Amino acid sequence: MLGKIRERLRAGTLLDRVVFTVAALSFLAVCPMLVARIIERNWFMVTLDAILLVMFAFIAVNVMRGRYLDVSRRILGVFMVLGMIGTTTMGDTGNAYWLYPGFIAIFFMFSPIVALSIAVLVSVTVFPFLYERFAATNLFTLYATLLPTVLFIYFFSKDLRAQHKTLSMQATEDYLTQTGNRRAFNDEAQLCIDALNKSNASNVLILFDMDHFKRLNDAHGHVTGDSVLKDVSNIVQGCLRSTDKLYRLGGEEFGIIVRHALLSDALGIAQKIRQSIDNNKNEHLPDYTVSFGIAELLKNESVEDWMSRADKALYQSKQNGRDQISIA
Numbered sequence: 599m600l601g602k603i604r605e606r607l608r609a610g611t612l613l614d615r616v617v618f619t620v621a622a623l624s625f626l627a628v629c630p631m632l633v634a635r636i637i638e639r640n641w642f643m644v645t646l647d648a649i650l651l652v653m654f655a656f657i658a659v660n661v662m663r664g665r666y667l668d669v670s671r672r673i674l675g676v677f678m679v680l681g682m683i684g685t686t687t688m689g690d691t692g693n694a695y696w697l698y699p700g701f702i703a704i705f706f707m708f709s710p711i712v713a714l715s716i717a718v719l720v721s722v723t724v725f726p727f728l729y730e731r732f733a734a735t736n737l738f739t740l741y742a743t744l745l746p747t748v749l750f751i752y753f754f755s756k757d758l759r760a761q762h763k764t765l766s767m768q769a770t771e772d773y774l775t776q777t778g779n780r781r782a783f784n785d786e787a788q789l790c791i792d793a794l795n796k797s798n799a800s801n802v803l804i805l806f807d808m809d810h811f812k813r814l815n816d817a818h819g820h821v822t823g824d825s826v827l828k829d830v831s832n833i834v835q836g837c838l839r840s841t842d843k844l845y846r847l848g849g850e851e852f853g854i855i856v857r858h859a860l861l862s863d864a865l866g867i868a869q870k871i872r873q874s875i876d877n878n879k880n881e882h883l884p885d886y887t888v889s890f891g892i893a894e895l896l897k898n899e900s901v902e903d904w905m906s907r908a909d910k911a912l913y914q915s916k917q918n919g920r921d922q923i924s925i926a
């Protein structure tokens with residue numbers, strides 16, 4: 599059980615691990631309080647603690663299963679904000695120092711600008727309570743140190759997010775055509791397989807490959823060849839629905855995953871692409887054609903099996919004279 603949890607968390611991001619740890623620790627912290635309140639027969643607090651337990655369990659389980667991550671993170675964030683205000687305004691003055699870890703943690707739960715706004719709001723909300731209890735110099739020191747702490751985390755998390763966005767784009771995007779790359783294709787294909795196993799969702803793969811691309815490169819040069827690859831990507835993108843995704847699988851071969859579609863839908867899309875390429879008259883580029891192979895995902899198929907059947911259909915199109923569509 600523990601091994602499984604560790605394995606699932608390792609597959610997630612640092613953010614997921616932080617959210618899971620906070621939710622799991624909060625769950626464990628509330629358990630003895632619930633027992634104490636049952637013994638005290640304080641039914642109002644028992645109900646409150648029970649709600650907290652359910653929420654923390656809900657968050658931890660969802661993060662472990664890799665679903666509803668954003669919602670779970672935000673729910674935990676709201677609990678943390680309420681917890682921060684509660685802790686700071688009640689009890690000992692020393693409780694105010696919980697604001698530091700609290701403010702750091704909310705940057706894990708919300709976007710930098712939302713977290714910054716929450717930090718400002720919490721600071722303003724708790725100020726009247728702290729003003730009554732703290733000596734003026736201590737209160738000044740508290741706020742003067744909280745401010746740079748929050749600003750530092752804000753700029754740090756903003757920069758981290760931008761870096762993360764760039765890196766994940768580089769990891770999943772083809773640099774030449776700005777379509778998805780092979781890694782992104784594999785991930786999406788795996789999602790299709792999971793969806794088919796869970797809900798019988800039908801998904802279709804369209805593979806297509808430039809015809810006689812070597813000849814085109816030899817006759818017009820590699821740079822023109824690159825422009826043709828960009829051109830065909832633009833044309834194809836224009837023929838797709840928002841749910842269909844185009845990937846460059848390598849060299850001059852592309853794949854389109856058509857989600858929640860039947861073979862007939864995919865055939866319609868391939869025909870539209872073929873027609874658009876035919877109608878496309880770009881005076882700066884040589885004429886070109888492409889060949890297609892289409893395969894619907896079958897039960898118990900792996901990504902490789904699915905691709906292999908589409909590839910066989912594509913080969914058939916090449917064998918039959920190119921510039922045509924074959925179905926597996």
Ligand SMILES: Nc1nc2c(ncn2[C@@H]2O[C@H](COP(=O)(O)OP(=O)(O)OP(=O)(O)O)[C@@H](O)[C@H]2O)c(=O)[nH]1
Nearest residue numbers: 807808809810811812813815820823824849850916
């Ligand atoms: N310009 C350009 N050419 C590429 C790129 N990647 C692969 N190629 C070329 O694509 C060509 C593929 O040649 P082949 O596999 O023989 O296929 P083909 O000439 O298209 O022939 P058929 O597929 O049978 O119609 C090779 O000449 C590669 O150099 C690229 O990124 N840019």
